Amino acid sequence: MPSASSANRFEILPSNLPTAENIRESVLQNPGFGRYFTDHMAHVRWTVDADWHGHQVRPYGPLTLDPAAAVLHYGQEIFEGIKAYRHEDGSVWTFRPEKNAERLRRSARRLALPELSDEDFIGSIQALLAQDHAWVPTPKSDADECSLYLRPFMIASEAFLGVRPSHEVDYYVIASPAASYFKGGISPVSIWLSSTYKRAAAGGTGFAKCGGNYAASLAAQKEAEGHGCGQVAFLDAAENKWIEELGGMNLFFVYKDGRLVTPRLTDTILEGVTRNSVLTLAKDMGLTPEERPISIDEWREGAANGEISEVFACGTAAVITPVGELVTENERIRAQGESTEVAMRIRKTLLDIQYGRSEDKHGWLTRLV
Numbered sequence: 001m002p003s004a005s006s007a008n009r010f011e012i013l014p015s016n017l018p019t020a021e022n023i024r025e026s027v028l029q030n031p032g033f034g035r036y037f038t039d040h041m042a043h044v045r046w047t048v049d050a051d052w053h054g055h056q057v058r059p060y061g062p063l064t065l066d067p068a069a070a071v072l073h074y075g076q077e078i079f080e081g082i083k084a085y086r087h088e089d090g091s092v093w094t095f096r097p098e099k100n101a102e103r104l105r106r107s108a109r110r111l112a113l114p115e116l117s118d119e120d121f122i123g124s125i126q127a128l129l130a131q132d133h134a135w136v137p138t139p140k141s142d143a144d145e146c147s148l149y150l151r152p153f154m155i156a157s158e159a160f161l162g163v164r165p166s167h168e169v170d171y172y173v174i175a176s177p178a179a180s181y182f183k184g185g186i187s188p189v190s191i192w193l194s195s196t197y198k199r200a201a202a203g204g205t206g207f208a209k210c211g212g213n214y215a216a217s218l219a220a221q222k223e224a225e226g227h228g229c230g231q232v233a234f235l236d237a238a239e240n241k242w243i244e245e246l247g248g249m250n251l252f253f254v255y256k257d258g259r260l261v262t263p264r265l266t267d268t269i270l271e272g273v274t275r276n277s278v279l280t281l282a283k284d285m286g287l288t289p290e291e292r293p294i295s296i297d298e299w300r301e302g303a304a305n306g307e308i309s310e311v312f313a314c315g316t317a318a319v320i321t322p323v324g325e326l327v328t329e330n331e332r333i334r335a336q337g338e339s340t341e342v343a344m345r346i347r348k349t350l351l352d353i354q355y356g357r358s359e360d361k362h363g364w365l366t367r368l369v
């Protein structure tokens with residue numbers, strides 16, 4: 001079903017200096033993650049008096065911000081992550097953009113920012129892709145997860161140092177060709193369990209996708225890297241017992257009896273679009289999804305007695321990545337046996353839908369170009 005879009009409201013200001021084709025092609029051969037950006041960006045402005053206006057696609061480039069802009073002082077900022085996929089016939093599609101639009105509004109309410117409509121969210125992506133579709137990489141095989149990663153974000157741009165919601169806000173979408181998020185591709189990632197830091201507490205911003213949550217996770221991420229781990233897992237702040245998420249990814253536990261367990265959503269966990277899709281696909285595949293609290297003891301015991309056969313992380317950027325082990329100050333908990341079979345099966349099912357290789361039974365794809 002086509003999603004409502006305001007793409008035709010965007011004024012197009014084309015770049016005078018687009019990237020040369022041979023340079024773009026060499027970037028697309030090996031884009032890494034988040035390093036290279038396309039030639040344009042979408043922009044919509046909001047003011048307390050004029051609501052959303054000034055829809056534009058204009059050349060990618062530095063922003064001019066007053067040094068007193070509220071975002072620089074009080075972090076009033078939110079963002080999204082969503083991808084554009086090239087199908088075999090050359091067409092370009094995105095995945096469940098209404099879910100991201102809805103989450104952006106949820107984040108906006110928590111950060112006292114204005115809410116952007118589905119039409120403008122999807123319109124901004126469509127208008128940007130109409131200019132920059134040549135930057136969407138073509139997968140080299142069915143296992144290749146290359147895409148154009150889109151980063152919509154919203155910032156408080158009013159020059160005012162009083163602490164109150166900004167009266168001026170800017171929304172942008174930038175785009176970056178991407179290969180796999182982890183340098184090692186889909187090899188199992190080691191996870192550090194932080195005992196020093198917490199990511200979120202009840203009543204806070206954990207469920208919102210705001211820069212502050214990610215800033216607060218960086219010291220823990222540094223600690224993880226110091227212990228040879230690629231990611232950090234956070235426990236709840238109240239009891240230091242319940243598994244929450246990885247900061248930028250949700251966690252799933254595969255039980256050998258066919259249950260697939262993920263922490264239930266609370267206001268301290270970010271609802272991932274991939275998480276939500278995995279729950280649906282798991283059911284289609286005959287697994288039994290369960291959203292419920294899961295404790296670190298259940299992980300430890302389930303890994304030791306073989307009840308838990310696999311653990312994986314998922315997110316838009318990470319897709320689905322098996323977890324190899326959980327590392328703490330005094331133990332290493334193997335996340336799984338030799339198998340990553342269920343994780344890889346769900347991953348393939350998801351990628352096949354996203355790249356148009358299998359039927360889109362749930363109506364999750366929206367055509368961009």
Ligand code: COI
Nearest residue numbers: 081082248315316317318
């Ligand atoms: C995403 O998966 O899109 C995110 O925003 C996570 C980030 C760590 C790249």
